[in-house]
Amino acid sequence: MTITIDGPAGSGKSTAARKVAARLGIPYLDTGAMYRVVTLAALERGVDLGDEAALTELARTADFALDPGPTHIRVTLDGRDVTEEIRSMRVNDHTRFIAASPGVRKLLIEKQREIGARLGSMVTEGRDQGTAAFPDAELKFFLDAAIEKRAERRLHELRADGEEVTAQQVLENLAERDRTDAGRAVAPLRRPPDAIEIDTTHLSIGEVVDTIIGHIERAGLLERRADARSAGASSAQAAAGGAGHRDSKS
Numbered sequence: 001m002t003i004t005i006d007g008p009a010g011s012g013k014s015t016a017a018r019k020v021a022a023r024l025g026i027p028y029l030d031t032g033a034m035y036r037v038v039t040l041a042a043l044e045r046g047v048d049l050g051d052e053a054a055l056t057e058l059a060r061t062a063d064f065a066l067d068p069g070p071t072h073i074r075v076t077l078d079g080r081d082v083t084e085e086i087r088s089m090r091v092n093d094h095t096r097f098i099a100a101s102p103g104v105r106k107l108l109i110e111k112q113r114e115i116g117a118r119l120g121s122m123v124t125e126g127r128d129q130g131t132a133a134f135p136d137a138e139l140k141f142f143l144d145a146a147i148e149k150r151a152e153r154r155l156h157e158l159r160a161d162g163e164e165v166t167a168q169q170v171l172e173n174l175a176e177r178d179r180t181d182a183g184r185a186v187a188p189l190r191r192p193p194d195a196i197e198i199d200t201t202h203l204s205i206g207e208v209v210d211t212i213i214g215h216i217e218r219a220g221l222l223e224r225r226a227d228a229r230s231a232g233a234s235s236a237q238a239a240a241g242g243a244g245h246r247d248s249k250s
């Protein structure tokens with residue numbers, strides 16, 4: 001069972017995906033973390049962010065891993081924990097170059113599908129999960145919220161991580177990312193036509209999670225999971241109950 005959650009930055013999709021996955025007892029995949037870690041690798045190695053061939057090669061060879069953590073996914077690059085570094089404004093300001101690379105996107109989507117096949121069941125979130133990566137997902141969601149609200153959430157997260165940023169900087173960064181996410185030639189951010197749209201502007205994270213779980217229940221997916229379980233532990237359920245996934249590019 002694959003459940004996709006797409007939406008713009010600050011729409012609440014990462015937290016929602018993690019909490020929905022926890023409620024279902026299945027792993028979640030934060031695909032933004034993949035674009036972020038490749039961005040960090042490019043910045044550290046001084047790769048020209050406009051060099052498509054170099055970016056694709058970097059995405060192919062970079063040794064990174066994603067492991068579920070208590071608050072968000074734990075990410076390592078060359079064995080070093082970069083979980084916090086990939087959320088910095090420096091990385092925020094440059095992800096759009098990586099996200100615009102057709103070669104990088106192709107590689108990361110392949111990786112996401114491999115992870116999905118290995119896990120069997122997961123909640124995956126990003127910009128293109130219900131469109132490009134998993135068009136046949138059982139259930140798709142699209143989360144959105146007013147930009148001021150999304151900026152407020154981002155500001156809160158960044159400050160909690162010790163970043164010294166102003167509300168204006170965060171708002172401008174978000175507006176710029178909205179423009180590049182929606183306007184890029186490859187895999188622009190689009191609501192999948194068959195997705196359930198949720199406006200999270202006035203909802204708490206608990207309400208967003210309850211809404212999503214309600215849809216999953218009504219779609220009969222909870223029963224399907226229960227049936228699969230009682231029929232014997234499939235690899236999907238084994239993965240779901242276990243330590244999640246590890247994705248290494250080495």
Ligand code: DC
Pocket residue numbers: 009031032033035036095096099125126127128129177181
């Ligand atoms: O969701 P996020 O802010 O962590 O995403 C980081 C960047 O990666 C952002 O520029 C959008 C991009 N991204 C993407 O293009 N496709 C995805 N599936 C996930 C993220």
